[in-house]
Amino acid sequence: MSFLIEAMNQLTATLDVEESTARLLSLVVPYLADWALLLPSDRYDQTQPTSRHRHAARQRQVEDLATDLPTGFATQVASDLFSGHRRVQLLDCADPADLLGGATDSQAPGVAEHLRTLGGSQALIMALSGRSHIHDILVLVRSPGRQPFNEPDVDMALDLGRRAGMILENASLYQTQARIAEVLQRSLLPALTPVAGIESAARYLANESSAEIGGDFYELLDFHQDGLGIAIGDVNGHDILAAAAMGHLKGLLRAAAFEDFAAPAAVLEKVDRLILGLGMPTIATAVYAHVARDDDGWTLTWSGAGHPPLVLRHPDGAVEVLPVELNDTLLGLQTGRRTTHEIALRPGTTVVGYTDGLVERRGEPLDHSLGRLAEAVGTAPHAVEELCDHLLDVMSHGTRDDDIALLAVTLG
Incomplete structure (x- = not known):
């Protein structure tokens, strides 16, 4: 519970989408995962996936994965989560290439190689829900040397995901409102x-x-x-x-x-x-x-x-x-x-x-x-x-x- 309180304090302290995303990833890594990836939906402003690794020396590796994922990339598991058919999926993976739910190089060349380089034996993939639809998918990955996700971990992740989804949506709406207002004002200011x-x-x-x-x-x-x-x-x-x-x-x-x-x-x-x-x-x-x-x-x-x-x-x-x-x-x-x-x-x-x-x-x-x-x-x-x-x-x-x-x- 103290983790969720601290998470809410940090996430609600800003209305900037990029800052909110960075804070969310810094909260779940390393507390819940060794590395994490946030996949946005097509309808969300932030089209570039974001990532975080617990070891600073390996941050570049997870950033390379995020960079090489194309806009709108989604495995079948992610598609099911985006559609609302399920809220969470726990994957045990003998091959790290399956950490995103069956990603193949035919979907995004090089993804499997990135995943194997990063490594991981288990992925908890969950939807971050807004008021009306799913905005993001959060992928939490644990390495083989770490205890597997248990039921309390899953419950905590789901609770965090539900709250974070609403906070990210609020931040996105806030920034959209600002852009609309500024464009309106600039259009009224003459050259x-x-x-x-x-x-x-x-x-x-x-x-x-x-x-x-x-x-x-x-x-x-x-x-x-x-x-x-x-x-x-x-x-x-x-x-x-x-x-x-x-x-x-x-x-x-x-x-x-x-x-x-x-x-x-x-x-x-x-x-x-x-x-x-x-x-x-x-x-x-x-x-x-x-x-x-x-x-x-x-x-x-x-x-x-x-x-x-x-x-x-x-x-x-x-x-x-x-x-x-x-x-x-x-x-x-x-x-x-x-x-x-x-x-x-x-x-x-x-x-x-x-x-x-x-x-x-x-x-x-x-x-x-x-x-x-x-x-x-x-x-x-x-x-x-x-x-x-x-x-x-x-x-x-x-x-x-x-x-x-x-x-x-x-x-x-």
Whole structure:
């Protein structure tokens, strides 16, 4: 019982399929077997068999076996287990080539030779069941010098297999959810359109909490002779619904910006009215800015809705964080007047927009976070692509609990 408790503690401590599989194999070897092999079904994400040997010097041998097994490989015993006709099969094998239940070289050339090299006199082959079907087959092999499997061993292995099957399925579903959400979010983030006279680059990094996904977004809108729109924002929430809401919000913001592009406050006011008027349960932070050429360079006007402030790197290398206290309330809370602010910029100025995942750290005051960002912007390379990579490298050390969207625009 203590083994099962320890096994559950280890297996439930992660939702990563690869890590869960590695932990399962490290639990059964050497406690229940001298070497072990995990065969996935065709329906399971992890198509490559995995393996473990109790002796590190022989790990390569069992890995070679796993590598040479083709996708979907199954002996008759494994096929019966995958189909649910039986839960476990105990094999006594005079020839180690039979340890997988009658594997032949016609099914997978070289398998019999690998099995004879590894050796073994007995194999306990069992199904790891999920909610609706068998995900994996676990093969536990004991060498001739070890006591054969007895009834308590089989019962313990079956109990572990039942629990492990559910845990592996949960981990697989969790990772699938994360991939779906991230693909959805990335599909909603635009490839930046080249704009004459400026350089731009953007980055998006998902958080490291697997299935949690956010509503971070950026936009670069070319109004041609009427200037450029820059937007960065973050929809509240960390799930697929947040990513979908982000897509809706981006559509509203784009529509509002193309009508009132030079009036950032009016753009965000219209977005407020649309969110509330359409009954959308969306709350978000955002900054919308408009830049237009003038005789001396550029004029930047912006309006903020509870979002971290834009950062400017001037041509002489000086870094300026726009005042955070100029922020208005979050988008989607209420309708009303918002404020627009203005600053003159010289050619060569870089405007950096980002979401809070880049700067926020537990227990760190916001002004300290912004100070770190300003320092990182000041030491970053001049080119915007390298600047973005530098900021991610410097600012995102450790585990990321939130997504990061980053947009950098250098005005020519």
